[in-house]
Amino acid sequence: MSKRAQEQRQTARMVREQIAREKRRKRTLWIAVGTVAVLVIGGMIGYAIYAGNKPATWNTPANANAGQDGIVTGSGPVAVDIYQDYLCPYCKQLHDSAGSQIEQMATDNKITLTIHPIAILDSRSTNQYSTRAAAAAGCASDGGKFLAYNDALYGNQPAEGGAGPSDDELIATGKNVGLTDTFATCVQDGRYMTWPVHTTDAASARGVSGTPSVFVNGTKVNPTLADIQKAVGAAAPASGSPSAS
Amino acid sequence: MSVPRKASGWQAAQPWISLLVRLALAAVFLGAGLSKITDLAGSARAVNAYQLMSWPAAQVVGAVQPFVEIVIGLLLLAGLVTRFAAWLAAIGLVIFISGIASAWARGLSIDCGCFSKGGQLPVGVAPNYTWDIVRDTLFLALAIFLILYPSSRFSLDAKVLGPPVNMEEEFDEQARAGATPDGEDGA
Numbered sequence: 001m002s003k004r005a006q007e008q009r010q011t012a013r014m015v016r017e018q019i020a021r022e023k024r025r026k027r028t029l030w031i032a033v034g035t036v037a038v039l040v041i042g043g044m045i046g047y048a049i050y051a052g053n054k055p056a057t058w059n060t061p062a063n064a065n066a067g068q069d070g071i072v073t074g075s076g077p078v079a080v081d082i083y084q085d086y087l088c089p090y091c092k093q094l095h096d097s098a099g100s101q102i103e104q105m106a107t108d109n110k111i112t113l114t115i116h117p118i119a120i121l122d123s124r125s126t127n128q129y130s131t132r133a134a135a136a137a138g139c140a141s142d143g144g145k146f147l148a149y150n151d152a153l154y155g156n157q158p159a160e161g162g163a164g165p166s167d168d169e170l171i172a173t174g175k176n177v178g179l180t181d182t183f184a185t186c187v188q189d190g191r192y193m194t195w196p197v198h199t200t201d202a203a204s205a206r207g208v209s210g211t212p213s214v215f216v217n218g219t220k221v222n223p224t225l226a227d228i229q230k231a232v233g234a235a236a237p238a239s240g241s242p243s244a245s
Numbered sequence: 246m247s248v249p250r251k252a253s254g255w256q257a258a259q260p261w262i263s264l265l266v267r268l269a270l271a272a273v274f275l276g277a278g279l280s281k282i283t284d285l286a287g288s289a290r291a292v293n294a295y296q297l298m299s300w301p302a303a304q305v306v307g308a309v310q311p312f313v314e315i316v317i318g319l320l321l322l323a324g325l326v327t328r329f330a331a332w333l334a335a336i337g338l339v340i341f342i343s344g345i346a347s348a349w350a351r352g353l354s355i356d357c358g359c360f361s362k363g364g365q366l367p368v369g370v371a372p373n374y375t376w377d378i379v380r381d382t383l384f385l386a387l388a389i390f391l392i393l394y395p396s397s398r399f400s401l402d403a404k405v406l407g408p409p410v411n412m413e414e415e416f417d418e419q420a421r422a423g424a425t426p427d428g429e430d431g432a
Contacts, residue, residue, distance in 0.1 A: 024406050027294070031326050031405065035316075039333075042316045050285040050308030075249065090367040123284050204303075209294030209355060210365025227254035 005080035055194040061138035070116035074106030083213040086133035098225035119196040129164025138192035148177040263397035271321035277312030291363025324400025330390035
């Protein structure tokens with residue numbers, strides 16, 4: 001009797017467990033399905049935020065290249081493209097060690113120099129210095145003093161991590177290199193504030209993943225004066241003197 | 246006697262160890278996701294720096310990834326579908342480790358972008374791929390532990406799914422009742 005009762009109890013328990021297990025499995029499945037849905041929705045929200053934050057329009061400064069993502073100096077036969085962020089210490093290093101020679105090659109029309117002010121270090125200043133400086137450089141290009149202002153910005157480069165120069169300070173720097181009230185208005189109005197988004201986007205599409213990045217006739221070279229000069233020499237027309245052909 | 250006692254010691258400790266592992270892995274994923282979420286464009290650039298996909302694809306991955314990391318982190322924090330979340334974490338970590346290894350193999354000089362930043366490193370700065378891979382492998386070990394031992398203290402799983410009815414728990418009950426698993430099998 002007791003043995004039979006025990007067996008019955010055991011069978012009942014097994015059935016109960018089986019049902020519980022089944023229920024548990026079903027619930028787990030539904031929770032997993034829900035989780036996947038949350039993941040997909042989370043991902044979609046992420047992309048929506050990203051796409052929504054990305055401005056679709058920009059003003060293009062004077063003297064920009066065809067791609068509207070850089071400022072052109074000179075019209076030599078060899079294309080030199082420099083991607084730089086005004087907050088990047090290694091960009092300042094490149095500028096201080098090679099800038100004047102590269103600018104000379106451009107003004108001598110040995111190269112076509114395109115400087116691309118991009119903004120990838122906004123998170124390393126508390127006031128979006130990379131973007132604001134690049135936008136101000138666009139204003140300087142309108143005023144015909146892009147290279148001079150470029151030099152001045154590197155001369156005043158702030159340290160990473162803190163607040164970069166304010167718009168007023170950027171304007172004062174511009175006045176020091178001879179830029180006028182038009183420049184001041186341009187900076188104050190934020191005329192080119194979405195331009196660095198475009199230059200940065202174009203840089204990423206070209207495979208630029210850090211600054212400074214230098215291309216000579218489309219080929220990436222080490223960002224040092226020696227390597228740039230070597231690549232320019234190799235890419236220059238074979239004749240000793242520049243010809244108009 | 247010593248063998249069952251040892252086993253029951255492990256059975257008592259395991260849910261607590263799983264809890265610690267779960268919270269540690271949750272912190273890793275929440276930290277990684279939250280550090281990227283404020284700079285989605287930077288996240289896209291960090292993905293782009295691996296040069297594994299086109300820029301349009303890198304933008305999608307870069308924007309989506311932080312949110313997926315946060316969802317995984319929240320699931321682990323709450324202890325909801327722990328084993329599933331641990332699988333997702335493990336798969337993610339295998340992808341991250343492969344990405345870093347491939348960047349290494351191709352001689353790229355990039356910041357892994359594991360916890361924000363990312364991008365190409367300046368000339369003269371050596372990448373630290375060894376540490377990145379060792380760290381991610383440790384995280385992977387945590388995820389695998391959680392796949393093997395998903396039941397943990399203070400988990401939502403226990404509340405939502407009810408008491409577990411798997412083998413280990415039965416053994417656990419038996420061990421608490423004083424019966425050895427061997428004796429039960431013989432009866």
